[in-house]
Structures are given as structure tokens and as C-alpha cells.
Amino acid sequence: MAIRPETHRTRGLARRAALLDAAGEIVGERGIAAATHRAIAARAGVPPSTTSYFFESIDELLATAMRERLDEHVQALRALTATIESAELTPDPQTIDGFADATAVLVMSGPRAHTIAQFEVYMQASRDSKYSNYAEEMFDAFEALAAAGLKAAGAAEPATGARAIVALVDGLMLQHLARGTTERRAKSEIRAALAVAFHSYLEVSQ
Amino acid sequence: MAIRPETHRTRGLARRAALLDAAGEIVGERGIAAATHRAIAARAGVPPSTTSYFFESIDELLATAMRERLDEHVQALRALTATIESAELTPDPQTIDGFADATAVLVMSGPRAHTIAQFEVYMQASRDSKYSNYAEEMFDAFEALAAAGLKAAGAAEPATGARAIVALVDGLMLQHLARGTTERRAKSEIRAALAVAFHSYLEVSQ
DNA sequence: AGGATGTCTGGACATTTGTCCAGACTACTC
DNA sequence: GAGTAGTCTGGACAAATGTCCAGACATCCT
Known part of the structure; x- marks a missing residue:
């Protein structure tokens, strides 16, 4: 005692x-x-x-491990989101490019194994609803970041394009992992795609 | 004999x-x-x-199974690509929406387990280079479809946006699987996102 | 110092797994 | 119908896996 x-x-x-x-x-x-x-x-x-x-069991160990890894990611996403939101950015091309760059750097940071493990969580979530909450938290945090970026860039309805932007980045990362391209190339592809997408959604929603 | x-x-x-x-x-x-x-x-x-x-072994069995499943998908993608390419489409909003719809229907056809298995191939590819060829073939076939759609819709440089469109769709499907949303909703989200993206890339490349 | 308490581990157990093969079985030829 | 060649399967094996626990260990209070 x-x-x-x-x-x-x-x-x-x-x-x-x-x-x-x-x-x-x-x-x-x-x-x-x-x-x-x-x-x-x-x-x-x-x-x-x-x-x-x-x-308790191997399943609990894995679930906890996934959870911890995921928490780190979510925390990083929220930190960047807070930074974007607190900074009073002016909606111009430079702002967009800067945000695209920061996002690309963030999602491509961390060792490759961590990134793969993150996608493994998505796969688990597709089978076990217990993991769905994990995945949803992740998606939502990322979506909030995208929405913050859209909003800071002057988009009228940030929510509309945010989910698509998340999908775009996740899809590019998956391609990077599966194709085995260099991280350098992946990062620049993500940055470019984000910049294009942001400009586009900007035009659409204005 | x-x-x-x-x-x-x-x-x-x-x-x-x-x-x-x-x-x-x-x-x-x-x-x-x-x-x-x-x-x-x-x-x-x-x-x-x-x-x-x-x-020979369990690995060969799984690799063969993945391969067969993947071949079906690739075949379906190429069939739609050929259809798009052979039809002489006029670049207008209707064409774009029609293509977006056809693509959404195609990728969301087939049982859920098949779709998950397809993503499992990507995960394997991220670890085992033997599977990278599988994944690449899949991505390339899909990319060709997207490029054909862009071209038919009048895009100047179809190759530029094709990869991003593939990533967008794959990302949306992954979100659908992991979040457990209904297929109906996923299909309509994919369709909408594709329509927006096509219009955007159209504007960008023209 | 010595006992009490919570922390850790070597080793064991029942299951499950991948793999193999001797022989049963089936379809075919003559 | 008998023989034969190829097809298949029940059962067995070693290896690996998840789980457990009796006891060793370290730390702390008195």
C-alpha cells in the first residue's frame, strides 16, 4: 500500500x-x-x-500497439491543425503551397514501417469493427487538418473537399508503399497533388 | 501417354x-x-x-490466389478503358459525369471481401517486392483508365492527373472499407469526387 | 537485516500449423 | 473385366504458436 x-x-x-x-x-x-x-x-x-x-493476449498486445502508434499520428495531425488555425493566413498561392508542403512533410515523416503499420490498422478496421473507431479517429483528425487548410486558404465550404483530400493523400501514400518508389519522389508527388487539389477546390467553392 | x-x-x-x-x-x-x-x-x-x-506451399497458394483475383480486376479495368477509347466522346460535362459514374460502378462492383483482398495485395507489395509487380500492374491499368477518361474529356495532358485520380479513388475506397460506410454512400462519394476532380484537372490542363 | 510484496522468467503444456507420403481411388486402355 | 497410370486423401510428423504458473528475483518498509 x-x-x-x-x-x-x-x-x-x-x-x-x-x-x-x-x-x-x-x-x-x-x-x-x-x-x-x-x-x-x-x-x-x-x-x-x-x-x-x-x-492479456496477443490480440490485446497488437491492438494496444496499433492504438499507441495511431495516437502519435493523431497528435501530430492535431498539432499541425492547431498551428494552421491559430496562424491568421491570407488566402494566396503561397499559403496554399506552404500548407501543401507542411502536410507532405508531416505524412511522410516517420519510418516506413510505421506508415505501413498505419495502413494495417485500416485493413484491420475493414474486418473488425473494434478497429473502425481507431481508423475513424485517424481519418477525422486528418480531415480536420485538410479542412483547416482549405479554410485558411479561403475556401467557402471547407468540409466538402476535405475528405477527398485525405483520400488523395492516403491513396498516394499507398501507391508509394506498394510501388516501392523513393520517399523523395513520394513526398514531391504528394506536395504537387495537394497544391493542385487545393487550387481546384478553391476555384470550385468560390 | x-x-x-x-x-x-x-x-x-x-x-x-x-x-x-x-x-x-x-x-x-x-x-x-x-x-x-x-x-x-x-x-x-x-x-x-x-x-x-x-x-508447392501455402505462400504459392496465396500468391496464386492474389494473382487470379488481381487479373480479374485488371481485365475489367482494361475492358472499360478500351470502351472509353473506342467511343469517340465529346468533351462535355455529360461525358465527364458518365465516365465518373462508370468508374464508380466498376470499382465498387464485386463482393466486399474481394475489394479488401485487393488492398491486401498492396500491403504485401509494400513488404515483398515480389508482389510489387502485381500492385504496379493494377495501378497502371487503373491509371490508363483514368488517362483515357481525361483524354476523352479533352484534357491536354492526360498523364499528369491520372495518377492522382487513381490515388483519390483508392483512398476513398480504403476509407469506405475502414469506416464501414454503406456501399451506396461510397459509390456516390466516389462518383462525386471523380466528377469534381475531372472538371478541375480539365481546367488546369487547358 | 529481514521479512513482505510486487515483478519477472524459465520451462512446460495443449493446440495449431505446414508438410509429407503410402496407399486408396478413379478413369481409361486393351 | 483386368491392368495401369494418373489423381486424390487420411493420417502422421516435426515445428511453431498462445498461454500458463511455480518459483526466482528485486525492491521496499520497518
Whole structure:
């Protein structure tokens, strides 16, 4: 009761975090099928039984890992959204290009495995409704960013085009991953497509 | 030598096809991890050892199943592309809307599991370069369709926007799958987004 | 220092998995 | 109808997997 096993808990949480990181990396690199208890433990550098100690089951471990990874992404999206919204931007081509660039940089940041794991969440969501909430949160956060960008750029109805812009970026990222193109090229493609799309939607909604 | 086991081979091929269908369905419904020898065989209604008889390994079975499913899609895409190209369309709003509609119908046809399996191919491609060719073929066929549509609608440089349109549609489909929206809604969203995008790219490239 | 308490792990277990093959079976030729 | 060649399958095997737990371990209070 009065015990504060500070060191214990600290190390425990560190191991738990290591397991979650390892799980995310394995899912990204070799798929969900390869994310076994032993593989995850080996990657995290802990004994196999550690996984059972910290998580009810392998499913809970994976769900938690996905959740954490997703939270990071959502947080980054919301941070950029807040920046866009707080800055009083003037609707001009420069603003649009700047936003397109910032978005491209954000979605292409982070290791490749993380990005793949993110799409793996979408696949899980398509089968298991438990994951749908995860995916929806992600989409909504991204959509809010797109809407903020549209609004800052002077669009009359930001909501209309936001979903399409999210789809456009996700689609380009999926193509990048599946085709194996360089990150450099993917980033510039996303930036260009976003710029075009923003200009277009601007014209349409004005 | 002179033997023509016609009936044998016929039934054999039917079973092989049943296995491939079953594999595709299971991948779509429950993911690659659930696509085991026994699960596939049970679904196809054949003894478990049949899988080993017809395929070198489980990987070859899955790769073949993905390949077949993908070929169907590519064929459908090319058929529509040929139709668009052969018809001498006049570049007007009606043409664009008609093309948007035809594309939306095409990509949303087929059972949900097939669509998910198609995205699973993209995920595999992101990890295994062997699958990259599959994904690329798919993307290229779709891109050709989009380019044909742009060209028919009077776009000056069809190639420029085609890739973005493919990304847009794939992204919308992914959102549809992950969010669990109705097919009706997804189809209308795809149609609307395509119409807007085509009009936009039209203006941009002219 | 010593006991108490929560933290961790080696090893084991039942299941499930991929793979194989000896032999049963079927269709065909003569 | 008997023989034969190709087709198929039940059953078995090793390996891998998820899960569990008795006990070792570390940390803390008194």
C-alpha cells in the first residue's frame, strides 16, 4: 500500500513500451501474421513470457500497439491543425503551397514501417469493427487538418473537399508503399497533388 | 501417354479453382493470418491435403490466389478503358459525369471481401517486392483508365492527373472499407469526387 | 537485516500449423 | 473385366504458436 516500487514500475513500463514498439515494427516490416509472442519478445530483447505478463493476449498486445502508434499520428495531425488555425493566413498561392508542403512533410515523416503499420490498422478496421473507431479517429483528425487548410486558404465550404483530400493523400501514400518508389519522389508527388487539389477546390467553392 | 484423363483433370482444376476462391475469400474476410491450409481447404470443401497436392506451399497458394483475383480486376479495368477509347466522346460535362459514374460502378462492383483482398495485395507489395509487380500492374491499368477518361474529356495532358485520380479513388475506397460506410454512400462519394476532380484537372490542363 | 510484496522468467503444456507420403481411388486402355 | 497410370486423401510428423504458473528475483518498509 505504502510501497512505491518506483524502479520496478519504471522498468516494467519501459519493457512494456519496448514490446509495443517491437510489435509495431514487426507488423510494419513483416505483417500481422509475423507478429507472434516470441518474435515480438525477441525484438524487444525481453524473455518471451514477458508478453503474457503485460498483456492479456496477443490480440490485446497488437491492438494496444496499433492504438499507441495511431495516437502519435493523431497528435501530430492535431498539432499541425492547431498551428494552421491559430496562424491568421491570407488566402494566396503561397499559403496554399506552404500548407501543401507542411502536410507532405508531416505524412511522410516517420519510418516506413510505421506508415505501413498505419495502413494495417485500416485493413484491420475493414474486418473488425473494434478497429473502425481507431481508423475513424485517424481519418477525422486528418480531415480536420485538410479542412483547416482549405479554410485558411479561403475556401467557402471547407468540409466538402476535405475528405477527398485525405483520400488523395492516403491513396498516394499507398501507391508509394506498394510501388516501392523513393520517399523523395513520394513526398514531391504528394506536395504537387495537394497544391493542385487545393487550387481546384478553391476555384470550385468560390 | 495416350491417356487423356479428361474427367480427372477437369475435376482437379475445379478443385484448384475452388481452393483459390476460398483463399481469396478468407484473406478478404479474416486476413492473411487466417488463411491456413486447413481453413482454406475446409472453406473449399476439400480435404486438407488437397492444398499441398496442388500447390508447392501455402505462400504459392496465396500468391496464386492474389494473382487470379488481381487479373480479374485488371481485365475489367482494361475492358472499360478500351470502351472509353473506342467511343469517340465529346468533351462535355455529360461525358465527364458518365465516365465518373462508370468508374464508380466498376470499382465498387464485386463482393466486399474481394475489394479488401485487393488492398491486401498492396500491403504485401509494400513488404515483398515480389508482389510489387502485381500492385504496379493494377495501378497502371487503373491509371490508363483514368488517362483515357481525361483524354476523352479533352484534357491536354492526360498523364499528369491520372495518377492522382487513381490515388483519390483508392483512398476513398480504403476509407469506405475502414469506416464501414454503406456501399451506396461510397459509390456516390466516389462518383462525386471523380466528377469534381475531372472538371478541375480539365481546367488546369487547358 | 529481514521479512513482505510486487515483478519477472524459465520451462512446460495443449493446440495449431505446414508438410509429407503410402496407399486408396478413379478413369481409361486393351 | 483386368491392368495401369494418373489423381486424390487420411493420417502422421516435426515445428511453431498462445498461454500458463511455480518459483526466482528485486525492491521496499520497518
